[in-house]
Amino acid sequence: MGRPLRVGIAGLGTVGASVIQILDRQNEVVAQRGGRPVEVVAVSARDRAKDRGFDLTGFTWFDDPVALAKSADVDCVVELVGGSEGTALETVRTALSLGKHVVTANKALLAKHGLALAKLAEEKGVSLAFEASVAGGIPVIKVLCEALPGNKVSRLYGILNGTCNYILSRMELEGLTFAECLKDAQRLGYAEADPTFDVEGFDTAHKLAILTSLAFGTQVDADAIYVEGISSITPLDLSMASELGFRIKLLGVAERTETGIEQRVHPTMVPKSSAIAQVMGVTNAVTIDADAVKELTLIGPGAGGDATASAVVADIADVASGKAEPPFGRPVGHLEKAPRAPMQRHEGGYYIRLTVHDRPGVAAGVATRMAEAEISLESILQKRSEVAATQDRHGRSGAPVPLVLITYAATEAAIRSAVEKISGDGLIAEPPQVIRIERE
Known part of the structure; x- marks a missing residue:
């Protein structure tokens, strides 16, 4: 030697x-x-x-x-x-x-x-x-750099922050609030005293910026990432998602679109049947969609001393062997400056929870605004008020109740416009909840 x-x-x-x-x-x-x-x-x-x-x-x-x-x-x-x-x-x-x-x-x-x-x-x-x-002990960077040169990646998405996944898992399984789960995560050492970097999505965004460059051969562009955290997610959202056949995960998503490379971090509803929906607790997962391998999902420990150290030691062994490949898989001069895909042009399904006044005509008013924005609704669910003492002859109390809409594919711009008009009509009692749906 x-x-x-x-x-x-x-x-x-x-x-x-x-x-x-x-x-x-x-x-x-x-x-x-x-x-x-x-x-x-x-x-x-x-x-x-x-x-x-x-x-x-x-x-x-x-x-x-x-x-x-x-x-x-x-x-x-x-x-x-x-x-x-x-x-x-x-x-x-x-x-x-x-x-x-x-x-x-x-x-x-x-x-x-x-x-x-x-x-x-x-x-x-x-x-x-x-x-x-990125992703602790999961060798996703080596997979992207060394194992997939014969593939054109179309989409990459994943659970890249164990703290957020732990909180959402506990909220769903135990019906706890975000604040209760965060406090427990801090006690167990999963979350920092100031958890903002994790729970508001910035940690995931940094990791996504790296993976996007490796997957698409583009320059690292963290400023192009739309970022939204999990602090607004409620137990009601998680239970409604479950009833509809989904789970809510904080995902980092990078996708090749007609307008450029779309990069986004936000709470996402994923089908319970998907591999990524099964990932609970502090575990991480990354799914790569490509033309030759179709769908490849990597799951493993996303943090922790030994898991992260394992990845460090793997890199040290590569250095010892004399490898000195371009850090981002291609020489920096060959990395493209991809056009940013504006979030307003994102198109997909949406979960919209509106807290509306339980009175006649409200649901029809909401549906009208959606139709005006050319948004097709897959389903509408309304939870009736349990305040029987104040109900009118139609069984309505006038009290705030949740109205949940699931849309077919629509643009972010259309969804935001419709929700803004619904708010302006005075039909809702609280700020709306909007969660994107990522289909398989």
């Missing part, structure tokens, strides 16, 4: 510690796969005194990750610091500039600076590997 690949790890949180432990117990296998030994020679973290379950005395310690990246004793820098700017960016940029390989799990960094960093890696002839940046 050749000279060892000397690795420096910047960031010794759960993932960084797991990388060291996996490399220790799988050292022989990794060496065989890479054709040479892999040695962790240097580490960097904020707290040197923290007990991480293993002895740090065998590694050179750096208080500053950038100094680790500059070390002449390090061939490959593993960046696990996190964040799209500051130390993480400077560490990766420094390492690549000095001709060192980089392995990272940093989706935010790649979503914002991926193209510039990939170009630098190509110029220096080194690797920039990021399997761990």
Whole structure:
């Protein structure tokens, strides 16, 4: 075997510690796969005194990750610091500039600076590997880069955030509110103290930006993604979805359309019969629709120390073997700047929940507005009020009740226009709920 690949790890949180432990117990296998030994020679973290379950005395310690990246004793820098700017960016940029390989799990960094960093890696002839940046232990990046060159991808969609999937799963199965499930997710460590990045869809958007580039050969364009989170989802929406044969998932969707590459993150109703509807808890899943393989679904752990570290170690083994492929599957100069498909032009089925006043003519007024917007309705469900004491001779109470509409394919613009007019007519008592439907 050749000279060892000397690795420096910047960031010794759960993932960084797991990388060291996996490399220790799988050292022989990794060496065989890479054709040479892999040695962790240097580490960097904020707290040197923290007990991480293993002895740090065998590694050179750096208080500053950038100094680790500059070390002449390090061939490959593993960046696990996190964040799209500051130390993480400077560490990766420094390492690549000095001709060192980089392995990272940093989706935010790649979503914002991926193209510039990939170009630098190509110029220096080194690797920039990021399997761990999307879907944890699921090897979706390797599948897109290495396994599907004979395919033209038409659509890619998936559950890319375990926190959101856990919350929606608990809400559905136990009838809990969003707030109750979020609090429990924070207690269990699935959600941060400030959960905004996860529950409002931004984490999923960063991951989707990376996958879109790999799937369609386009430049990373995180700003093109329409983003909507799950905080407005109620137990009623989940129970209605179930009654209609659907489940609600936060999906990241990238799709080739006539107007460009459509990228969107939002709560989505998926048929219960679909593979992705079966994915519950913190598990992630990605489905790829392509011409040759038709539909390919990958399911597995989307986060956690060992799962993410597994992806990091796979990249380290590739670096050891001498692979230095273009980071985004194609040279940066060949990545197209795809036209953005405006969300207003998205076309599909919709679930619309309106809280209407339980009185004659309301449903007809809603249906009229839908017809004016040329929206065809597949079904209408109205839940009657249980306030019997105030019901009139028609059995109507006048109290707010849910009216649920399922549409056939319609544009986002038409749906928004119709809902706005219904609101203006004074037919609804609360803001409407609009959820897109993703068919198989």
